[in-house]
Amino acid sequence: MSETNAPAIADQGSYINHHLHNATYNVSTGKFNVDPGSILDFNILFLDTLFVTIVLSFIIGLFAWRVGKNLSADTPSGAQNFLETIVEFVNQQVTDIFPKADRLVGPLALTIFTIVFLMNLMDIIPVDLLPGLVSGIASTFFGADPHHIYFKAVPTTNLDTTFALALLVFGLIIFYNIKHKGLVGYIKMFLFHPFGKFAMPVNILMTAIEEVAKPVSLGLRLFGNMFAGELLFLLIALLGFGWAVPGEILLGFLWSVFHLLVIPLQAFIFMLLTIVYLSLASQGTDEH
Amino acid sequence: MNITLTLFGQLIVFTILILFVKRYLWEPVLDNMEARKARIADGLAASEKGAADAVAAEEEAAKLISRAKSEAAEIVSQGKTRETQIVEEAKQKASAEAEQIKVAADAELLQEINRAKDGLRTQVSELAIAGAEKILGKEIDASTHKDVLDDLVSKI
Numbered sequence: 001m002s003e004t005n006a007p008a009i010a011d012q013g014s015y016i017n018h019h020l021h022n023a024t025y026n027v028s029t030g031k032f033n034v035d036p037g038s039i040l041d042f043n044i045l046f047l048d049t050l051f052v053t054i055v056l057s058f059i060i061g062l063f064a065w066r067v068g069k070n071l072s073a074d075t076p077s078g079a080q081n082f083l084e085t086i087v088e089f090v091n092q093q094v095t096d097i098f099p100k101a102d103r104l105v106g107p108l109a110l111t112i113f114t115i116v117f118l119m120n121l122m123d124i125i126p127v128d129l130l131p132g133l134v135s136g137i138a139s140t141f142f143g144a145d146p147h148h149i150y151f152k153a154v155p156t157t158n159l160d161t162t163f164a165l166a167l168l169v170f171g172l173i174i175f176y177n178i179k180h181k182g183l184v185g186y187i188k189m190f191l192f193h194p195f196g197k198f199a200m201p202v203n204i205l206m207t208a209i210e211e212v213a214k215p216v217s218l219g220l221r222l223f224g225n226m227f228a229g230e231l232l233f234l235l236i237a238l239l240g241f242g243w244a245v246p247g248e249i250l251l252g253f254l255w256s257v258f259h260l261l262v263i264p265l266q267a268f269i270f271m272l273l274t275i276v277y278l279s280l281a282s283q284g285t286d287e288h
Numbered sequence: 289m290n291i292t293l294t295l296f297g298q299l300i301v302f303t304i305l306i307l308f309v310k311r312y313l314w315e316p317v318l319d320n321m322e323a324r325k326a327r328i329a330d331g332l333a334a335s336e337k338g339a340a341d342a343v344a345a346e347e348e349a350a351k352l353i354s355r356a357k358s359e360a361a362e363i364v365s366q367g368k369t370r371e372t373q374i375v376e377e378a379k380q381k382a383s384a385e386a387e388q389i390k391v392a393a394d395a396e397l398l399q400e401i402n403r404a405k406d407g408l409r410t411q412v413s414e415l416a417i418a419g420a421e422k423i424l425g426k427e428i429d430a431s432t433h434k435d436v437l438d439d440l441v442s443k444i
Contacts, residue, residue, distance in 0.1 A: 046292060050301070071320040087313070167299065
């Protein structure tokens with residue numbers, strides 16, 4: 001535990017609270033560390049979430065660019081082999097589930113898989129390391145009060161991130177629906193599916209729920225898994241301040257191992273469901 | 289647990305990242321793998337063709353060798369027949385020549401004999417005339433007793 005972080009954990013409640021706080025910025029008032037006023041508050045920016053996402057995207061982009069620039073068919077480098085394995089794996093999934101896929105689905109699935117994986121992977125970094133580092137830097141170099149420096153490192157424990165991805169997929173679902181069924185076909189799907197033309201109002205309601213449930217479940221599943229995982233790491237970390245240090249180490253280890261399974265699994269599920277939804281959206285009207 | 293402006297920030301970040309990955313990673317890597325696949329397929333096809341060519345060439349070579357062998361054997365046997373032919377011809381020629389020589393020698397011998405006989409005949413008639421002259425004591429004109437003499441000579 002870094003000293004700068006120590007005052008923030010005076011009691012367990014405030015420790016957890018501190019860790020669940022984002023570094024925020026209110027765009028309209030220009031103030032930092034303002035809690036969102038309501039569940040929908042478009043004045044607030046979560047700086048830490050955005051920052052980590054941009055850094056991770058930058059890492060992926062840089063890696064992709066450097067490898068993509070130096071591709072060799074005969075003597076692939078280690079990095080190229082590694083990336084080829086991932087690309088081939090994702091491409092296999094896409095061609096299995098969605099044979100008629102155009103050339104956007106593959107990179108979409110690949111990007112979702114890698115960025116979600118990396119964002120989830122932030123969870124493995126010890127819960128106090130990054131926040132402690134950030135508050136240490138902030139208090140040392142900028143004279144900020146460490147109590148009020150918040151840093152939530154895992155972007156996928158933030159609804160904005162998961163829903164941004166889900167909305168991206170949702171938008172593409174609508175786009176593919178219209179592209180393959182036509183606008184009329186898409187509207188017909190709302191009107192006549194699943195109960196035929198005599199239950200039109202029910203059909204509209206059912207299909208709307210069905211369609212909206214896709215992004216909501218996508219976003220909430222990832223958020224729920226990662227948030228719960230993060231929270232459990234925090235609770236385990238709390239043990240270490242008393243008599244239960246060995247227990248903390250053991251539990252922390254076990255949960256890390258379990259979480260190592262959850263991290264790629266959630267990334268894989270998000271990618272797979274994206275492909276499945278887009279594949280469903282691309283089916284012709286007659287198949288409904 | 290709020291939906292905030294971050295949502296749009298994340299949307300922009302993800303969109304850019306997806307397009308970037310598509311442009312700089314997905315397409316080149318897939319193209320590269322396709323190219324490699326094509327090259328491997330080409331290489332395999334070429335090696336297969338090369339192997340087939342080698343087999344064909346071997347067959348061709350074997351055919352050529354067997355043909356050469358049979359030709360050589362034919363030439364040898366032809367040579368052998370030619371040889372016996374030549375020997376036979378030589379023999380025939382030699383025996384014919386020998387025959388000829390013999391015939392010529394015989395003819396010469398006959399001639400010699402005849403010549404000797406002729407000589408003998410003239411000497412006989414001369415001797416007969418000389419004997420008769422001695423017996424009769426007078427000269428005998430050979431031409432008046434030509435008939436007798438010729439008769440005598442022919443009896444030799």
